[in-house]
Amino acid sequence: MKLPFSKKEKHPKPKQSKKVKIKTVGNRKKSVIFLWILLLSSIAFGIYKNFTAIDQHTIHEREVVEANIIDTTAIESFTENFVKDYYSWENETEALEERTEKLSGYLTEELQALNSDMIREDIPTSASVQNINIWSVSEETEETFSVVYSVQQKITEEKDSSFTNATYRIMLHEDEQENLVIIQNPTMWVQPNKSNFAPEQAEDNGTVEATTEQEVTAFLEAFFTSYPTANKQELAYYMQNNALPEVENNYIFSELVNPVYQEQDGQIKAWITVKYLDEVTKAALLSQYELMLEKNDNWMIVESK
Incomplete structure (x- = not known):
């Protein structure tokens, strides 16, 4: 028995869905590129400097001023x-x-x-x-x-x-x-005139006890009495390191004028004016000294200015 011919019905093929391309947009793409460029530039600059760099050393200059003494x-x-x-x-x-x-x-x-x-x-x-x-x-x-x-x-x-x-x-x-x-x-031209400068005057600051002042005064009176005519051996009894020079003058000691004493680091600093009489000229000679004294066994002049 023949089956009646039947026409196959064509069913439309389902359309294949197209693949949708997804484009990913990076929010940090520009900054990443910039950083790469910066990195590469830094590396390139470092290489360049490595080849072209000149060793640099810090040079400390010291100016030496030499005194030029001219014989006039x-x-x-x-x-x-x-x-x-x-x-x-x-x-x-x-x-x-x-x-x-x-x-x-x-x-x-x-x-x-x-x-x-x-x-x-x-x-x-x-x-x-x-x-x-x-x-x-x-x-x-x-x-x-x-x-x-x-x-x-x-x-x-x-x-x-x-x-x-x-x-x-x-x-x-x-x-x-x-x-x-x-x-x-x-x-x-103009002749040099007197300056108005006045040095600061030393004053007793109370750092030296009265008994010490008496000792120092007695020592200085004895020293300056013999000083004008004393030789090196005699001067060595009163002072160290040739603090004062030999003078060898026939002056007569009169007095110490307004001595001022200050204690400084265990020593006594003395500002004194010594009055002498000159037998030849019959005039008074006033000599000023700035001395540093020290006591070990006896008082000694250790420095003079």
């Missing part, structure tokens, strides 16, 4: 001789010509010409140098020096005489053979 004896003698000739003259033609000749031994040719009219032939005065004080010799350059000096002149006109005092500065050149020449004319 020649400069001072040259200046004194110049001053005597420059500030002395007579109102006579022959004497003035002699003065001009002498000055040629000190001045450049330019300065000789400049000073030719300093003393006129009909000058009514004559002058002589009474005193010269050289206040300073300063090195301006390796070959140039300045000298500040004062000169006292006696000025005579007919029968009248007077004294004048003035301060000047000159400039000198010294060549390799140590020859000297004046390159700047005497120029008005």
Whole structure:
């Protein structure tokens, strides 16, 4: 029996679902990249520095200042001789010509010409140098020096005489053979004056007992009585390390004037003025000392300033 032909019904195939691509977006991607770049840059820079670096050492520089002592004896003698000739003259033609000749031994040719009219032939005065004080010799350059000096002149006109005092500065050149020449004319300058400085006066601070003061005073009176005429062996009885020099003068001890004592680290510091009488001049001599004293078996002067 044949089965009636039946047409197979086509059923649509179920559609396969497409795979959905999931894109993961990292929230830290930019920061991670930045860190990698930073790391790589640091490594590269480190390698570069390793090849190009120059060893560096800390150098501690110490400036050593050496005292440069200059012998100014020649400069001072040259200046004194110049001053005597420059500030002395007579109102006579022959004497003035002699003065001009002498000055040629000190001045450049330019300065000789400049000073030719300093003393006129009909000058009514004559002058002589009474005193010269050289206040300073300063090195301006390796070959140039300045000298500040004062000169006292006696000025005579007919029968009248007077004294004048003035301060000047000159400039000198010294060549390799140590020859000297004046390159700047005497120029008005200022003489050093008295300073207003007053040192602090020592005062008794009560650190030394009265009995100790009496002992120290008696010791110092004995010492300064014999000090002017004492020899080294005698001085060694009173002091150590040649604290005071041998003087060998025939002075007579009078008194200690206002001694001041202070205790410092087991020693006694003394500020004293010693009054002596000079038998030759009949004048009083007041010598000031700053001493450090120490007592072992006896009192001794261990230091002097």
